[in-house]
Amino acid sequence: MLETSARLLRLLALLQTHRDWTGADLAAQLDVTTRTVRRDVERLRELGYPVHATRGTGGYRLGAGAALPPLLLDDNEAVAVAVGLRSASDGAVAGIEEASLRALTKLEQVLPPRLRHRVRTLRDATVRVGVPGAAVAPDTLMAIAEACRRRERLRFDYRAHTGSVSVRSVEPHSLVHFSRRWYLVAWDVDRADWRSFRADRIAPRVPTGPRFEPREIPEGDVAKYLSLQLSARSWPYQATVLLHVSAAEAAGCVWPGMGVVAAVDEHSCQLHVGADTPEALVWMITSSDIDFTLLSGPRELATALRAQAARCDRALRNFPST
Numbered sequence: 001m002l003e004t005s006a007r008l009l010r011l012l013a014l015l016q017t018h019r020d021w022t023g024a025d026l027a028a029q030l031d032v033t034t035r036t037v038r039r040d041v042e043r044l045r046e047l048g049y050p051v052h053a054t055r056g057t058g059g060y061r062l063g064a065g066a067a068l069p070p071l072l073l074d075d076n077e078a079v080a081v082a083v084g085l086r087s088a089s090d091g092a093v094a095g096i097e098e099a100s101l102r103a104l105t106k107l108e109q110v111l112p113p114r115l116r117h118r119v120r121t122l123r124d125a126t127v128r129v130g131v132p133g134a135a136v137a138p139d140t141l142m143a144i145a146e147a148c149r150r151r152e153r154l155r156f157d158y159r160a161h162t163g164s165v166s167v168r169s170v171e172p173h174s175l176v177h178f179s180r181r182w183y184l185v186a187w188d189v190d191r192a193d194w195r196s197f198r199a200d201r202i203a204p205r206v207p208t209g210p211r212f213e214p215r216e217i218p219e220g221d222v223a224k225y226l227s228l229q230l231s232a233r234s235w236p237y238q239a240t241v242l243l244h245v246s247a248a249e250a251a252g253c254v255w256p257g258m259g260v261v262a263a264v265d266e267h268s269c270q271l272h273v274g275a276d277t278p279e280a281l282v283w284m285i286t287s288s289d290i291d292f293t294l295l296s297g298p299r300e301l302a303t304a305l306r307a308q309a310a311r312c313d314r315a316l317r318n319f320p321s322t
Contacts, residue, residue, distance in 0.1 A: 007032070011040050013072045015051060015062035022059040075115055082107055082119045093138055093182075136182050136199045141175065143204040144184055148172045153189065153209030159201040167205075168197070171212045174222045175199070178230065185222050187215050194218055196229045228260045228272065235274025237281055239297030243269050243290045253288040270295070278304040 007030055014021060014029055023034040030037065041051050041060060050063040073081065085104040108116055147154040151171075158168045170186035177183075182199035194217070219225045243250050247263035250271065254261055259273035271288070275281045278300040285292060286308070294302065 007036075008040055008043060009072065011037070012044060012049065012062075015044075015049075015060065016072055020054050020059045020061050026060065078107070078111060078115055079118055079122075082111070083122060086119075086123060093136055093141065096138055140199060140202055140204060141182065143206075144172060144175055144199060144202065147204075147208050148174060150208070151211050151214060153212060154186070155205040155209060157203040157205065158197060159203075168195075169209065170195070170197075171215065173214070173217060176222060176226050178223075178226055183226055185217070185226055194225070196226055224260070236276060237278055237298055237301065238272070238274040239281055239285070239301055240295045241271050241273070241285055241297075242293040242295055243271050243288065244292065245269070245290055250288070250290060253290060258284055282308050 010030060011026065014026060023037050026037045027034045030040075032040075044051050052061050052063045053059070054061050082104060085100045085107065108119065111119065144154065146152075153169060154172050155167065155169050157165050159165050169189045170184075171189065172184060172186045174185050175182060176185060184197045184199055184202065186195060186197065187193075188195040217225055219228065242264070243261075245268070246266055247261050247269035250261050250269050254271065259271045262270045262272070264270055271285070271292070273281060273284050275284060278298065281297070281301050282304045294305070
């Protein structure tokens with residue numbers, strides 16, 4: 001009996017590799033006859049695993065069933081799932097925190113001691129800094145994701161930062177998790193332009209609209225487009241500076257959401273930034289610790305830069321030079 005159970009687990013592990021297996025191949029892997037493979041497949045089916053017969057090859061494939069049967073994970077997969085569940089338990093998707101903790105508890109109970117130690121070591125050594133972004137209902141994320149996958153127009157009520165609500169009709173392109181928030185990047189049908197929407201401010205309407213042909217995303221990359229939107233175009237104060245290093249060197253000094261770097265030549269690049277005050281712009285530009293030239297921006301930015309320079313100069317007046 002123990003030998004049969006061990007063989008069933010090995011058979012299940014092979015079937016979970018997401019490929020078609022012939023009966024002969026499985027028999028060779030398990031060192032049994034094809035008749036034994038057929039009997040073991042029937043036992044798996046009785047346990048709730050949907051093992052399908054593949055046409056033409058006399059083989060087998062593990063499919064999706066109506067219920068969730070037990071899964072077999074290798075060591076790295078088990079640790080990855082545990083870490084993901086821990087992150088989800090205090091993440092930005094509303095309503096899954098408790099379910100994530102329950103699933104994590106179940107997983108840790110069945111992990112072998114060596115893996116349980118790895119998971120707990122990582123957990124105990126990890127410190128979370130900052131607060132999560134605004135939470136999004138799982139149903140909202142799924143509705144948006146389904147519309148993206150099906151390429152169907154999505155209508156929703158959208159609450160702006162001012163509190164006003166409008167009805168939007170869009171051709172959804174992608175869901176993006178950016179800086180602890182979820183965003184929808186989409187073509188706004190009524191405004192005939194690309195827009196980004198915070199998912200926590202979206203209330204989807206059903207049913208979805210007609211299907212559409214996908215459009216080319218600006219900048220050629222959805223992450224780059226959203227970075228530009230969030231770092232510059234949506235802020236009341238915007239500026240462009242010339243950084244006197246290459247784009248590759250600047251990339252390590254500009255974090256996502258701070259600004260967008262565009263190469264000029266092999267020795268310089270432009271940084272596009274935005275903020276809610278001129279003083280915040282000064283901090284963002286100077287925090288890169290790179291020599292720069294101001295190319296464009298509001299007059300208040302020039303005033304704030306001079307004030308910062310004067311403040312730094314006054315701070316050194318009584319400081320010993322040696």
